[in-house]
Amino acid sequence: MAALSDHLLVLAILAYALAMLTYAAEYAFSNRGMVARVAVRERPRELVAAGAPVGTGGPLDEPGPVDLAKRPAPAGPAADPRVATWAGRAATALTLLGWLAQLGCLMARGFAAHRVPWGNMYEFVLAVTLVGATAWLVLLIRRPSIRPLGLFVALALVILLGIDGVKLYTPVAPLVPALNSYWLKIHVTAAVTASGILMVGFVAAALTLVRTGYEAGKTRFPYSLGARLPAADGLERLAFRLHAFAFPIWTFAIICGAIWAEAAWGRYWGWDPKETWAFVAWVIYAGYLHARATPSVKRTIATWIAVIGWGAMMINLFVVNLVVSGLHSYAGVG
Amino acid sequence: MAALDELTTKAPAGPPPRRRLGPGRALVGAGRRMWRWLTSMRTALILLFLLALAAIPGSLLPQRNLNIDKVNQYLRQHPTLGPVLDHLWAYNVFSSPWFSAIYLLLFISLVGCVIPRLRAHIGAVMRVPPDAPSRLERLPAHAEGLDLPGDPATVAGRLSDLLRGRRFRVEVREQADGGRTVSAEKGHLKETGNILFHFSLLAILIAVALGSWYGYHADRLVVQGSDQGFCNTLQQYDQYGLGARVSPGSLEPFCLDLTSFEARYLANGEPSVYKAFVDYTIGDGPAKSTVIRVNHPLRLSHARIYLLGTGYAPVVKYTDRYGHSQTEVAPFLSTDAMQTSSGVIEFPDANVDPAKGVDPNDKRQVAFSGIFLPTVPSDPSVGHSAFPAERNPALMLTMYQGDLGLDAGIPTSVYSLDQHQIDTGRLKKVGDPIQLKPGQAKTLQDGTKIQFLGTRPWAAMQVRYDPGETLVLIGAVCLLVGLIVMLLGRRLRVWFRVPPQGPVTAGALARSVYPGFLTEFESIVEEARAGQSRPTPRGTQ
Numbered sequence: 107m108a109a110l111s112d113h114l115l116v117l118a119i120l121a122y123a124l125a126m127l128t129y130a131a132e133y134a135f136s137n138r139g140m141v142a143r144v145a146v147r148e149r150p151r152e153l154v155a156a157g158a159p160v161g162t163g164g165p166l167d168e169p170g171p172v173d174l175a176k177r178p179a180p181a182g183p184a185a186d187p188r189v190a191t192w193a194g195r196a197a198t199a200l201t202l203l204g205w206l207a208q209l210g211c212l213m214a215r216g217f218a219a220h221r222v223p224w225g226n227m228y229e230f231v232l233a234v235t236l237v238g239a240t241a242w243l244v245l246l247i248r249r250p251s252i253r254p255l256g257l258f259v260a261l262a263l264v265i266l267l268g269i270d271g272v273k274l275y276t277p278v279a280p281l282v283p284a285l286n287s288y289w290l291k292i293h294v295t296a297a298v299t300a301s302g303i304l305m306v307g308f309v310a311a312a313l314t315l316v317r318t319g320y321e322a323g324k325t326r327f328p329y330s331l332g333a334r335l336p337a338a339d340g341l342e343r344l345a346f347r348l349h350a351f352a353f354p355i356w357t358f359a360i361i362c363g364a365i366w367a368e369a370a371w372g373r374y375w376g377w378d379p380k381e382t383w384a385f386v387a388w389v390i391y392a393g394y395l396h397a398r399a400t401p402s403v404k405r406t407i408a409t410w411i412a413v414i415g416w417g418a419m420m421i422n423l424f425v426v427n428l429v430v431s432g433l434h435s436y437a438g439v440g
Numbered sequence: 441m442a443a444l445d446e447l448t449t450k451a452p453a454g455p456p457p458r459r460r461l462g463p464g465r466a467l468v469g470a471g472r473r474m475w476r477w478l479t480s481m482r483t484a485l486i487l488l489f490l491l492a493l494a495a496i497p498g499s500l501l502p503q504r505n506l507n508i509d510k511v512n513q514y515l516r517q518h519p520t521l522g523p524v525l526d527h528l529w530a531y532n533v534f535s536s537p538w539f540s541a542i543y544l545l546l547f548i549s550l551v552g553c554v555i556p557r558l559r560a561h562i563g564a565v566m567r568v569p570p571d572a573p574s575r576l577e578r579l580p581a582h583a584e585g586l587d588l589p590g591d592p593a594t595v596a597g598r599l600s601d602l603l604r605g606r607r608f609r610v611e612v613r614e615q616a617d618g619g620r621t622v623s624a625e626k627g628h629l630k631e632t633g634n635i636l637f638h639f640s641l642l643a644i645l646i647a648v649a650l651g652s653w654y655g656y657h658a659d660r661l662v663v664q665g666s667d668q669g670f671c672n673t674l675q676q677y678d679q680y681g682l683g684a685r686v687s688p689g690s691l692e693p694f695c696l697d698l699t700s701f702e703a704r705y706l707a708n709g710e711p712s713v714y715k716a717f718v719d720y721t722i723g724d725g726p727a728k729s730t731v732i733r734v735n736h737p738l739r740l741s742h743a744r745i746y747l748l749g750t751g752y753a754p755v756v757k758y759t760d761r762y763g764h765s766q767t768e769v770a771p772f773l774s775t776d777a778m779q780t781s782s783g784v785i786e787f788p789d790a791n792v793d794p795a796k797g798v799d800p801n802d803k804r805q806v807a808f809s810g811i812f813l814p815t816v817p818s819d820p821s822v823g824h825s826a827f828p829a830e831r832n833p834a835l836m837l838t839m840y841q842g843d844l845g846l847d848a849g850i851p852t853s854v855y856s857l858d859q860h861q862i863d864t865g866r867l868k869k870v871g872d873p874i875q876l877k878p879g880q881a882k883t884l885q886d887g888t889k890i891q892f893l894g895t896r897p898w899a900a901m902q903v904r905y906d907p908g909e910t911l912v913l914i915g916a917v918c919l920l921v922g923l924i925v926m927l928l929g930r931r932l933r934v935w936f937r938v939p940p941q942g943p944v945t946a947g948a949l950a951r952s953v954y955p956g957f958l959t960e961f962e963s964i965v966e967e968a969r970a971g972q973s974r975p976t977p978r979g980t981q
Contacts, residue, residue: 282710287735354923361916370735372657372746372904374912375648377506377534382499389492393485400481418492430499 121204237302576947630929636922651908669697
C-alpha cells in the first residue's frame with residue numbers, strides 16, 4: 107500500500123505538470139474570440155422585464171461585455187482557437203487525472219498507516235494540495251470561464267507537491283502518542299481544508315493584481331500575463347469569496363487546536379511558534395476582510411493583504427516546521 | 441457636542457473667556473480628533489497589522505515563558521545584541537508593554553467602533569422598512585409592467601404575504617393617490633453576526649485576563665509509591681506560577697500519588713502509550729483511583745492534572761562506615777529520547793560518628809553522580825541507552841565525599857552536584873566509576889557498601905487552573921457563529937409600487953452585490969406574477 111501511494115504521487119505530479127503545459131498551450135493559442143464566446147455563454151440570465159446594468163449583478167467572475175470591449179488585443183503567438191479548445195479540454199482532463207491519482211495516493215497512505223493520512227508534514231502538504239485541486243475542479247465545473255487560471259493553480263500544485271515529494275517525504279509510521287486523539291481528525295482536517303481553499307484564493311488574488319496592472323496599461327513581465335485572464339473585477343470577487351469561505355474554517359481550525367491544546371498541553375493558547383503564526387495569518391486575513399469591506403481602502407491594497415496572508419501561511423508551514431522548534435515540531439519531517 | 445455648542449454660543453457674551461476657553465476647547469478638539477482617528481477603520485487596520493508584525497519576534501526569538509534555558513543560552517551566545525533585545529522585552533514579547541499597547545489600542549478602537557454600530561443596529565431593527573424610492577427603475581434590479589389584477593389594497597396585501605413568506609419584514613403604505621407601496625427588508629442577521637463577532641473578541645480578551653489573574657500552574661515530578669506523593673501546596677512544587685489575584689491558601693486541597701506507570705514504545709523507541717495510575721483525595725474525601733494519560737488529564741473542579749513525561753528513579757541503598765544504611769530514591773532526568781538518564785543520589789547524613797555527632801569542619805557526606813541506562817547497548821563504550829524501556833538496565837555511579845554544600849541555604853539543583861563545592865575541593869571524587877545491575881551490591885574503596893535495588897518510574901505532572909477558559913470557549917464559539925452569519929447573511933431591500941391603475945413596478949437594492957441577488961429578485965417577481973395570476977388558467981396567457 108505504501109509503495110502504491112508513492113507511485114500515485116509521482117503520477118499525480120506528472121499529470122499536474124502536463125496539465126500545466128496544456129493550460130499554457132490553451133493560454134498561448136486562445137484568442138479574444140474564444141474567451142469572449144465563453145463569456146457570452148456564461149452571461150447572467152437577465153430578467154424578462156429587467157434591464158439590469160452590467161457590472162452590478164450576475165455571477166461574480168464574469169468578464170462583462172464592457173470589459174471585453176476595453177481589452178486590448180492580445181500579443182503573443184498566433185491564435186488558433188481549435189488548438190486552444192483541445193488544449194483546454196486536455197488540461198481539464200489531466201487535472202482530473204492528477205486529482206484522482208492524488209486522492210488514491212492519500213487513501214493508500216491512510217490504509218497503509220491505519221489512520222487518517224495527515225499525521226506529519228508530508229501528508230499535510232499532500233492533503234492541502236488535494237483540497238486545493240478539489241476546490242479548483244469545483245470552481246471550474248461551476249464557471250468554465252475561469253479556466254485561464256488553471257495554468258497558475260497547476261503551477262502552485264506542482265511546486266508544492268514537488269517540494270513535498272522531494273524534501274518532506276516521510277515513510278509510513280504510526281502516530282506519536284501526543285497526536286493520538288480524535289482532535290487530530292477535527293483540527294488538522296479543518297486546517298487542511300482552509301489551507302487548500304486559501305491556496306486557490308491566493309492564486310486568484312495574485313492574478314487579480316496581475317490583471318489589474320495589465321488593465322492599467324502596464325506591459326512588463328508579470329503584468330503581461332494578464333492579457334488572457336478574466337477581468338480584474340470578477341477575479342477580485344472570486345478571490346474574496348474564496349477567502350471569505352476559508353476564513354471561518356481557518357478560525358474553526360484554530361479554535362479546535364486551542365481545545366486540543368488545553369487537553370494535551372494544559373493551556374488553550376501558549377504562543378508556541380505554530381500558534382503564533384496561525385494567529386498572524388488569522389489577523390492578516392481578518393485585515394483583508396475588513397479592508398475589502400471598507401470603501402476607502404483600494405481593492406488593490408486589500409488584495410495585496412490577501413497575498414501577504416498566504417505568505418504567512420507558507421511561513422507557518424515551512425519555516426516554523428523546519429527551522430523553528432516548538433511543540434508542533436513533530437509535524438516536521440520525521 | 442452639546443457642551444461644545446454651549447461654549448461657542450457663550451463665547452461672544454464676555455470678551456475675556458475666549459482666552460480661558462481656548463486650551464479647553466483645543467483639548468476637547470484634540471481628544472475628539474484622537475478618538476475619531478482611533479476608531480477609524482484605517483487605524484484599526486494599521487493596528488491589526490502591527491499586532492501581526494509584533495507577534496513575529498515572539499516566534500523567532502526564544503521566549504521566557506516557553507523555554508527559559510534557550511533564552512539564557514541565546515544571551516550567552518549574543519553578548520552584545522542579547523541584552524539590548526532583553527531591554528526591548530524581546531524574550532517576553534507577549535507580555536511586553538508594546539505588544540499590550542497594540543492590542544489594548546486595538547480593543548479600544550473596537551469598542552469605539554462596535555458600540556455605536558450596536559446602537560445603530562438596534563435602531564435599524566426597530567425601524568420599519570423605509571418607503572419606496574420615487575424612481576424604482578434607477579435601482580440596480582428592477583422590473584416594470586407587472587400586470588397584477590385587483591385593487592391596490594388587495595394586490596399590496598398579496599405581495600406583502602408573499603414577501604413575509606420569504607422572511608422579509610414588510611410595511612405597506614397608502615399613498616396620496618390611493619396607490620400602495622410595499623417595502624420589504626431582510627438580512628439584519630448579517631449585521632447581528634458582525635456585532636456578535638466583535639463582542640466575542642472582547643469577551644475572549646476579558647476571559648484571557650481573568651485567567652491570568654485568577655489562574656495558576658505548577659509542576660511536580662512524582663515518583664511511584666505512596667511515600668512519594670504530593671499535595672496541592674506551593675511548598676511541594678518544583679516550580680509554579682501564580683496569577684496576580686491567587687492566594688497560596690486558596691488552591692484546591694487535593695493530594696495525589698502515583699501507584700504505577702505504564703509506558704510502551706514502538707520498535708524505534710518512540711513512545712506509544714503513557715499511562716499514569718494514580719490515587720488521589722480531595723480535602724477529607726475518600727481516596728479515588730484513576731488513570732492520567734497524554735491528552736486525557738485528570739479534571740477536578742478547580743484544578744486539572746496533566747501528564748507531561750516520564751523517567752526512571754534509581755533506588756540505592758548505602759551503608760556507611762559506621763554500618764548505618766540508608767535508602768534513597770532519586771529521580772534521574774532523561775537526556776535523550778532513549779531515556780539515557782542522569783542525576784545524583786545524596787546521603788547528607790552518612791558517616792556521622794554516632795559517638796561525636798556532626799563535625800562541621802570535617803564533613804564526610806556522600807553523594808553519587810550517576811547515569812542510568814535502561815538498555816545498555818551492545819557496544820558498552822557508546823554510553824547511551826539503546827532503548828527507552830528497561831531491557832538491560834545498568835547504573836553507573838561516581839562517588840563523591842565531603843561537604844555537599846546543602847547547609848549554605850542557597851537552593852541547589854537536586855539533579856546535579858554543586859560544582860562550586862567540587863571546584864573548591866570541599867567535595868572530592870573517590871575512586872573509579874562503578875557499574876551496577878539491579879540487585880547488585882559493591883564495596884567501595886573506603887570500605888562502605890552500595891547496592892542498586894532497582895528503579896521506580898516517575899511521572900512529570902503539571903497542575904493547572906484557568907477560570908477564564910469556559911468563557912474563552914463560549915467567546916470562541918460565538919465568534920465563529922457571528923462570523924459565519926456575517927459572511928452568509930444577505931442584506932436585501934425590495935419594493936413594489938402598486939399604482940391606483942396600471943402595471944405594478946418593482947425594484948431591489950442589496951447592501952453588497954452578491955451572486956444570486958438578481959436571481960433572488962427575479963424569483964420574487966416570478967412568484968408575484970404566478971401568485972397573482974393563479975385564478976386565470978396558465979394556458980391562456
